[in-house]
Amino acid sequence: MxxxxxxxxxxxxxxxxxxxxxxxxxxxxxxxxxxxxxxxxxxxxxxxxxxxxxxxxxxxxxxxxxxxxxxxxxxxxxxxxxxxxxxxxxxxxxxxxxxxxxxxxYRRVIQNNTPQRARRNVKHHYDLSSELYDLFLDVDRQYSCAYFDRPDAGLDEAQLAKKRHIAAKLAFDRPGLKTLDIGCGWGGMGLYLARHLSADVTGITLSDEQLGIARSRADEAGLSDHLHFEIADYRDTAGPFDRIVSVGMFEHVGVDFYDDYFRQCARLLDEDGVMLLHTIGRWDEPANTNAFINKYIFPGGYLPSLSQIAHSVERAGLIISDVEVLRLHYAETIRHWRDRFAARRDEAKALYDERFCRMWEFYLAASETAFRWQDCVVFQVQLTRKVDTLPITRDYMLEAEARLRELERRDTVPSIAAERTNADRQAAE
Structure with missing residues (x-):
């Protein structure tokens, strides 16, 4: 050897x-x-x-x-x-x-995420076949950390809990609030906010594949008058907005663009507005992105430490009003994804090939181990422009989650309210 x-x-x-x-x-x-x-x-x-x-x-x-x-x-x-x-x-x-x-x-060269390069990086991953993501994601296509508020929760239930948890932190106190979803994915977060909180949502993405699906979902839900999706870079977006949410997008910004990102968010956010940033990060000191993940899965990606986020937030003039660190929630999320992908591996191979399947298996396995035994966590950072925008205790979050649970029970779309899908049960077996 x-x-x-x-x-x-x-x-x-x-x-x-x-x-x-x-x-x-x-x-x-x-x-x-x-x-x-x-x-x-x-x-x-x-x-x-x-x-x-x-x-x-x-x-x-x-x-x-x-x-x-x-x-x-x-x-x-x-x-x-x-x-x-x-x-x-x-x-x-x-x-x-x-x-x-x-x-x-050469990290700064790799992460020089100009608008043109950012679009190319997004297309590399998110413009893969939509059928691939159907193989392992939940019914709402949430491609970010779920929130397991019960140890035995299925993936669909945990992803629904994630959207509820984030919505509660955004403190929607009236209908019609103008809301920006930066990195809207396939539209699930925007759909949730428009459906349950009567928000007027603008979702932006750099993925053509995601855009088409998000728009179709808005039309099918009868929410297209209050839910708009478009191809746009956060740097080119005009405000103001009452609420800003960004889930799983900040990992693609690049450390040299953190100041620009938060300054733009400060410009876009109304004086009494609230923002919620949900991002993978590191509890340890800043470090390089895994070389394999950077080269083959998420080019230009970077996982920040909390200190890197805080410094840029401070320079932008925003206030960190709440921080939550989700530990092991992403490990459990990826465990579900790995099991689902393994159960339908032959279908993935038919879409691509054996090399792709092995690449994807390694990506999922490496990601789960990073959240179980290395320094990866998820940060939820709540931001405001004024110190008195929100109540001074967190009780309002719990109250909002309780109200949202009741609204979900009345939801007439069974796939969104489902606690477990067939894929969950098959993986458990």
Whole structure:
């Protein structure tokens, strides 16, 4: 086995049961033999060398391209074993620190998310076939962290709870409030606000695929008079708005554009307005985006620390009125996505190919392990322009959620109110 890789595994694997077959056919066992066994096989010497030198990028590439196979267990089991042993300590290896420093040098080039590049980055991921997302998302196509207010909640129920939780924090106190949804996805958040709170919603996206579906859903729901979707960059949007919501979009802004983003939000937000930002972030200090995710899944993406968000908010003249850190909610969300994707993998392969399926499996597995055993969390940051815009206790949020639950019970659209779908039950079985 490659000596660098052997040294790394010896140092890393304190517990667990990992067997590695190297490219020459040699077999080595690592760990203390506890837990479920995992067997990794290198199919080529090039894959073995690549993983030894740059595991952050090359292990995902090797799995995607068939350079490695997991012959016992799954790719999730393999990554879980690594990160349960390592946590963030994996980045402390000298050669990995050197790679991280090199990536920092050109990070600003990678994340130079000008309007043109931002549109291209969005199309790379979100303009994939809508049938792909139907395979693993909930009925409302929520492609962001769900909110598990009950441990046994299904994915649809948890995604509905997420929309309710966010809506409560936006403090809708009257109908007809002009609301901007930055990065509106397939329209689910806007539909919820228009349907249950009589908001006048403008949703903006950079994805043609998302735009078409969002507009169709608004028409089908009979809400097109109060719900408008368009292709637009946040930098080119005109206000003012009473409410601004952004769910799962801030990860695509890029750290060098944080000041511009929040200054624009301050310009767009009415003096008595409220904004809710829902974004993946890091509880640890700022760090690079995973190399594989950046190259193949979310080009230009970056996960902020809370300190990076706070500094830009301060410079924009906005007030942080509430912060909530959602821990492990995204891990549970992605677990549902992984199970659903696995159950319908053959359909995904028919849409694309085996390489794509392996890429997607690695992406989902790496993402879940990041939220379970690394430093990834979700921040919900509430922002205002005035210190007295909202009540001084959080009771209004709980009261609003209770009212929204009652409104949901009266909803005549059963798919939105469903607690579990067939996909949830199949995955559970």
């Amino acid at each position: 490659n000596r660098i890789l052997a040294t790394y595994l010896k140092h890393l694997l304190v517990f667990g049961d990992l067997t590695v077959t190297d490219s020459d056919g040699g077999v080595t066992r690592w760990g203390d033999g506890t837990g479920d066994p995992v067997h990794l096989r290198f199919n080529t010497a090039a894959a073995e060398r690549g993983v030894a030198i740059n595991p952050g990028l090359k292990f995902g590439e090797a799995y995607m391209n068939g350079g490695v196979d997991i012959t016992e267990g799954t790719i999730f089991d393999m990554l879980a074993l690594v990160f349960r042993n390592a946590g963030n300590k994996a980045q402390n290896e000298p050669w990995m620190r050197a790679i991280a420093r090199l990536r920092l040098i």
